[in-house]
């Protein structure tokens with residue numbers, strides 16, 4: 001059983017951690033972007049077996065859990081890998097940026113942590129193309145999350161929230177989806193997860209999102225009542241998760 005500790009950095013109300021107003025009038029909070037990617041990672045992983053996963057952040061976003069509590073939780077869980085999703089700042093409204101993968105500065109040469117770092121970075125760049133212009137995208141830093149976790153740990157900074165180049169991209173659902181797919185591919189490969197092929201009927205290794213399936217349910221693709229429940233379960237989806245999204249959409253909530 002491969003154990004994954006997944007973290008969406010910060011909380012909704014953490015001061016400063018948001019997109020630059022001149023580029024994003026909504027000043028989208030970093031936690032919202034981080035959590036969207038984490039949620040997609042969880043959804044895509046649910047098509048596989050052979051792992052267990054905990055989230056280290058408050059998944060409602062309300063509380064910014066102190067970093068020590070996050071790493072303590074991962075250590076107590078005995079995670080095999082610690083993945084922390086963040087978005088960056090420091091471009092100050094100019095262009096440029098890109099994805100950065102950070103590990104602890106004092107890990108030994110040949111540590112498997114470097115393989116995780118490289119694999120995640122390459123996978124995310126391959127899927128998103130958000131290479132940017134940073135001189136050193138594979139970084140070693142003395143940051144709490146990567147220092148105090150007892151297992152290989154990587155902080156993925158998924159682009160800059162104050163860059164005219166990155167910000168419009170990182171706000172898109174499509175980008176979040178690609179980052180999640182990139183992470184899941186690495187987790188599946190390095191964690192030895194197996195695809196639940198016996199229950200999933202189509203050929204794509206990555207399952208559809210809850211959102212997509214909910215829309216298909218509304219279009220009538222899965223029938224009604226018990227039939228719907230059985231068909232969704234047989235395909236490996238959580239009926240209750242899909243149904244609650246269907247109800248939300250039908251109640252007219254925004255996507």
Ligand SMILES: [Zn+2]
Pocket residue numbers: 009010017030086087088
């Ligand atoms: Zn952050």
